[in-house]
Amino acid sequence: MNYKDLADLMFPDAKDISYYEEKYPERNLKEGAIVTRIAPSPTGFIHIGGLYQGLIAKKLANQTEGVFFIRIEDTDQKREVENGVIGIINALTDFGFEPDEGMISETEEKGKYGPYKQSIRKEIYQAYAKYLISQGKAYPCFCLPEEIEEIRAKQESAKIRPGYYGVWAKCRKLTVEEMAEKIKAGEKWIVRFKSPGREDRKIKHKDIIKGNVEFPENDQDIVIIKADGLPTYHFAHAVDDHLMRTTHVIRGDEWLSSVPLHLQLFQELGFKPPKYAHIAPIMKNEDGNKRKLSKRKDPEAAVSYYEEEGIPKEAVTEYLLNIANSTFENWRRANPDKKIQEFELQLNKMSVSGALFDMVKLLDVSKIVISKMTAEEVYENTLKWAKKHNKELANLLEKNKEYSLKVLGIERGNKKPRKDIGKWSEVEDNISYMYEELFEKDKNEYQYQVIKNKETISKILNTYISKYYNENDDKQTWFDKIKELAGEMGYAKEVKEFKENPGKYEAHVGDASTVLRVALTKRTNTPDMYEIMQILGKDTIENRFRKAISEMEK
RNA sequence: GGCCCCGUGGUCAAGCGGUUAAGACAUCGCCCUUUCACGGCGGAGACAUGGGUUCGAUUCCCGUCGGGGUCACCA
Numbered sequence: 001m002n003y004k005d006l007a008d009l010m011f012p013d014a015k016d017i018s019y020y021e022e023k024y025p026e027r028n029l030k031e032g033a034i035v036t037r038i039a040p041s042p043t044g045f046i047h048i049g050g051l052y053q054g055l056i057a058k059k060l061a062n063q064t065e066g067v068f069f070i071r072i073e074d075t076d077q078k079r080e081v082e083n084g085v086i087g088i089i090n091a092l093t094d095f096g097f098e099p100d101e102g103m104i105s106e107t108e109e110k111g112k113y114g115p116y117k118q119s120i121r122k123e124i125y126q127a128y129a130k131y132l133i134s135q136g137k138a139y140p141c142f143c144l145p146e147e148i149e150e151i152r153a154k155q156e157s158a159k160i161r162p163g164y165y166g167v168w169a170k171c172r173k174l175t176v177e178e179m180a181e182k183i184k185a186g187e188k189w190i191v192r193f194k195s196p197g198r199e200d201r202k203i204k205h206k207d208i209i210k211g212n213v214e215f216p217e218n219d220q221d222i223v224i225i226k227a228d229g230l231p232t233y234h235f236a237h238a239v240d241d242h243l244m245r246t247t248h249v250i251r252g253d254e255w256l257s258s259v260p261l262h263l264q265l266f267q268e269l270g271f272k273p274p275k276y277a278h279i280a281p282i283m284k285n286e287d288g289n290k291r292k293l294s295k296r297k298d299p300e301a302a303v304s305y306y307e308e309e310g311i312p313k314e315a316v317t318e319y320l321l322n323i324a325n326s327t328f329e330n331w332r333r334a335n336p337d338k339k340i341q342e343f344e345l346q347l348n349k350m351s352v353s354g355a356l357f358d359m360v361k362l363l364d365v366s367k368i369v370i371s372k373m374t375a376e377e378v379y380e381n382t383l384k385w386a387k388k389h390n391k392e393l394a395n396l397l398e399k400n401k402e403y404s405l406k407v408l409g410i411e412r413g414n415k416k417p418r419k420d421i422g423k424w425s426e427v428e429d430n431i432s433y434m435y436e437e438l439f440e441k442d443k444n445e446y447q448y449q450v451i452k453n454k455e456t457i458s459k460i461l462n463t464y465i466s467k468y469y470n471e472n473d474d475k476q477t478w479f480d481k482i483k484e485l486a487g488e489m490g491y492a493k494e495v496k497e498f499k500e501n502p503g504k505y506e507a508h509v510g511d512a513s514t515v516l517r518v519a520l521t522k523r524t525n526t527p528d529m530y531e532i533m534q535i536l537g538k539d540t541i542e543n544r545f546r547k548a549i550s551e552m553e554k
Numbered sequence: 555g556g557c558c559c560c561g562u563g564g565u566c567a568a569g570c571g572g573u574u575a576a577g578a579c580a581u582c583g584c585c586c587u588u589u590c591a592c593g594g595c596g597g598a599g600a601c602a603u604g605g606g607u608u609c610g611a612u613u614c615c616c617g618u619c620g621g622g623g624u625c626a627c628c629a
Contacts, residue, residue: 510588525590
């Protein structure tokens, strides 16, 4: 009985690995092309951190004319969620991070390096496990979970390093005959990797993001094939990323400490190891402590949150890029109109430690993104959002498309567009006073500022509408008339004049304008009032003023 | 606890032995053919800490403290 016989006994049907090596040849890509992937569990849910990884992987592959693929890591059947794949693919595709290869639906896939779902690659893993066993580099382990528990308890009470290694690796010391006998006797087994490592030796590794790191070698005989016949993450990683010819493994930095093990696995399997880039997670501050954004506690961790809030995808992407490479911000300022795709992401410039998620900053990015959109784009985006989250608004927008376009076009499209919309959910509040239906229901109070006296307000409103306002005035004339109105009321026509002569005037032209604005919109903050009046029309203006006056009388 | 990673203003961050220690968001003030916003200008605000090494340390080394990760038949 030798290792080869043992391997045959354990995996009689497994193919020789040469079969797979030939089936999945080296990719024929240009020099420097990066092949990378995103490898989620099919939970149906994608975390903002996952999206972040997807963005980085996608960009890198695109930049180098490489390949970005998606592989589903479903080796843990307990985690399985029905229809868990499609949600992830949709989220990725939505954001424009569509993979070149891999799963495209719950069951279908594209690409020549599949299957891209681990559970159906079972025989591949077994072939490689068999290979390892035949080389004496892996062995069956018959320890029951309870025994492992016992060992661990002993180790803990003796305060020594826990795990299956050295003297504790019982099954490792079995002879091939003993192993074969147990198998023949029907004892349950799993497969463990026979680690060649020694804890007292160091291994140096250069991570693309983290830089040089040094670890003790791995000496744990980790399990590579579980009782259900499926591989553990570590083994699947080595086999898959080798066969799929991944050049760069981009993953969360919680994997950093597994690098010694993974390198060992590649070594013993005879594979060329990929380059690793371990990204720091996006964090959240809680009671002064940093912690990873959690899908249970933090709504903003879910990618769906941004859709619900109406934060544009481009804004989320730009914000993420900001975290990834701080040079992005400068690039964006220098190239305000370029596509995100043109920005060249540099892995080695990524931060080593986790950034705190900053919603305020995201919203600022979002405001800039939205401010650059045309009225048409804002309209379409808002409508799309409203159809799902605000039916009433959607109806209104659809019913008054031309009008809405005008409203949304106020102070837009010029060199200094307004930056007042951060998310689609804010649009309603921003424009509701432009629609009679909504204005009637508007709960805001009339909050006059400097000029508060009822009679004065009535006088300003009445005088303005009867004596001064003319729809055909151009902006300059319109404004000159407001100045005249101010003069008639005894206010300063110029703010400067007002400031230079404290006490001389009780108000200035701006204060008079505020009265008009508040009466018109119930707001002290609106875009250009000239345009608002033009769009509203004289009748509406008059009605609004009347309403404002009668409101005061109550 | 062992091992590993990290520590520049409130936040994201440049910086790589000699700098007035960039920039962005936030904040404050001023300015800007009406307010708000936008924009412009300006202010306040940081190298966790103690030791070294060095003519000189934010930059290099060690300790301390703080934060994070990891130690599964989960990924």
